[in-house]
Amino acid sequence: MSELADEHDLGLPNSNSNVKQLLNKFLKSRRQGISPHTILFYKRCLTRLIASCELTPQGINQFLASLRCNAGGKLAYFRVIRAFCNWLVRNDYLKESPLNKVDPPKPAKPILPSLTSGQVSYLIDQVDNLRDKAIISLFADSGMRLSELARIKAGDIDWEDYTITIWGKGNKQRRASFIERSARLELH
Secondary structure (H helix, E strand, C coil): CCCECCCCCCCCCCCHHHHHHHHHHHHHHCCCCCCHHHHHHHHHHHHHHHHHCCCCHHHHHHHHHHCCCCHHHHHHHHHHHHHHHHHHHHCCCECCCHHHHCCCCCCCCCCCCCCCHHHHHHHHHCCCCHHHHHHHHHHHHHCCCHHHHHCCCHHHEECCCCEEEEECHHHCEEEEECCHHHHHHHHC
16 A cells, blocks of 8 residues: 555545545545546446455555456556545545555557548538538538537637637636638628
């Protein structure tokens, strides 16, 4: 076990109820605006972790190695475990994070296929109404998500710079650009 702070005992399995209490405190401490799906994912990951190993570098490495998912899935688990361990350190339950001695999984980074401008034009030509043409064009130009596009308001569009202010995942604001083709479709 990593060095424990004061009287807190995180050794498993003896203090399983203590760890479950800490897990519940951690989940309740997550910032407002975080998706309920994210909280559920945190709970599932950490419940599996605490049921199967100790919070040591060796235990975490064994846990990650035992997962039956690709490196991207293992990295998602690693991030959840890191958030939990960092919270434990910040709240004086651990003196040091066991993840300081665990390397994160390295997923492959393939280049995803994209549509050619000819394919985008073909898709736009297949649609009968202007609204759907503008939606297809914006998706192709900006790379925004459907949920982001659905929340766009007229005031979010900067017609001079060809950009749109959008609220993305995690309630984060960003700017997405579009090209003249989309501007022509949106102005009609």
